[in-house]
Amino acid sequence: MLGNRIQRARKAQGFSLRNLADLVALSHAAIKKYEDNLVVPSSDILLKLAKALKVKVEYFFRPERFTLENLQYRKHADMPEKQLEEIKARMLDQIERRVELENLFPSSPIQKFAVGEKKIKSYNDIDNIANQVRKQWNLGLDPLLDLIDIFEEHGIKVFEIDNQEYPGFDGLSASINNMPIIVIGNRWPGDRQRFTLTHELAHLVLYGFMHPDLDEEKCCNRFAGAFLLPKEALISILGQHRNYIEPRELSLLKQEFGISMLSILHRIEDAEIISNALYFQLRKEFNEKGWAQSEPGPQYPKEKTHIFEQMVFHALAEEYIGESKAAELMNMPLESFRNLRAMECQDVAHH
Structure with missing residues (x-):
């Protein structure tokens, strides 16, 4: 309903009722009545609200079709609830536009996410699960490039949040209408983004299958390391047993596999290549x-994805949509979109 849309747009901007009321020269009680669907705002008021909330008027009339389920946050304990509400509201807007775009195509260009049943009785079982997912996705044991695109190709929608605004946010996973989603911060170094992506993948893959004695976060961290750097690949590079590991070796592995030096060190201990005593010595x-x-050493490059933009231009080329709709889906002014389409600018913020 209209009131829900106003409330969600307000939360996405981080405004209180009073903040928004001040921007549109109304009382906060009036805004509350709009949000509670007790009063329908006039067209003039809707225009003011749209401008203040940085949305198009059409946004208010989109149907409410989605609710978030099975929300799992990473490193959120120190985040205010208000910021989490902002992130959820912004994410829902991105999801709506994404689903609307996919529904334009005669058949979905993205396959459905599916994982088989499994039993996890110990932390060592996690490595096998990570290997199974790699095998199911035909990834082999090689380093994984363009991790977001790999996830998208296998039915997991990935969205980004500007974590400069939310420094306490790493990532989250959830599902909407049985559709898995992952959200990550877009300003973290690439190795941190990739670990967050695979940690959140673990929540989706392992959910409901872990033995109650196992710690869920520890399981997800173990899965993330095993998925990014399989034990077999690690042993083939470092050998079966080592008495010491040079930090430079960790740095080279980081650049090859896109996982932090510290996480690699943990993987080496998990794989029993080094002793627990040596692990703690190196940690020290x-x-x-x-x-x-x-x-x-150099940072690992940030993750990038172009799937959404490619789908927009695909739909435009096939005349499923016109320029105005394409600009709306990209969340950018029409003139800016036309410049992008004309190749007059190459990197325009959108989504």
């Missing part, structure tokens, strides 16, 4: 040198 070295906070 990391802490003493400040590498636990900022790792040496």
Whole structure:
């Protein structure tokens, strides 16, 4: 309903009732009545609300079709509830536009996400599950490039949130109408984004299958490391047993597999290539040198995805939509979209 749309747009901007009321020169009680569907705002008021909330008027009339289920957050304990509500509201807007776009095609260009049943009795079982998913997706043991596109191709929709606004946010997973989604921060280094992506994938894959004695977050971290850097690949590079690991070796593996040096060190211990004592010795070295906070060497490139934009231009080329609808889906002004279409600008913020 209209009131729900107004409330969601307000939360997406992080406005209180009073903040929004001040922007449109109304009382907060009037805004509350609109949101509670007690009063229908006039067309003039809707225009003011749309401008203040940075949406098009059409936004208010989209049907409410989605609710979030099975929400799992990563590193959210220190985030205010208000910020989590903002993220959820912004995410729902992205999801609506994405689903609307996919529904334009005669058949969906994205396959459905599916994982088989499994039993997880110990942490060591997690490696096997990660290998099974790699096998199911025909990924082999090689480093995984363009991780977001891999997820998208296998039915998991990935969205990004500007985590400069939300420094406490790493990622979340959820489902909407049995459609799995993952949200990550778009400003973290690539290795952190990739670990978050695979950690959230673990929530989707392992949900409901873990033995009650196992810690869910520990299981998800183990899965993330195993999915990004399989034990077999690790042993083939480092050998079956090592008495010491040079930090430079970890740095080279980081650049190859897109996983942090510290996470690789943990993987090496999981794979029993090094002893527990050596693991803690190397962890101590990391802490003493400040590498636990900022790792040496170049950062791994951030994850990028072009699937949404490619689908918009595909729909435009096939005349499923016109320019105005394409600009609305890309969440950008029509003139900016026309410049993008004419190849007069290459990198325009959208979504």
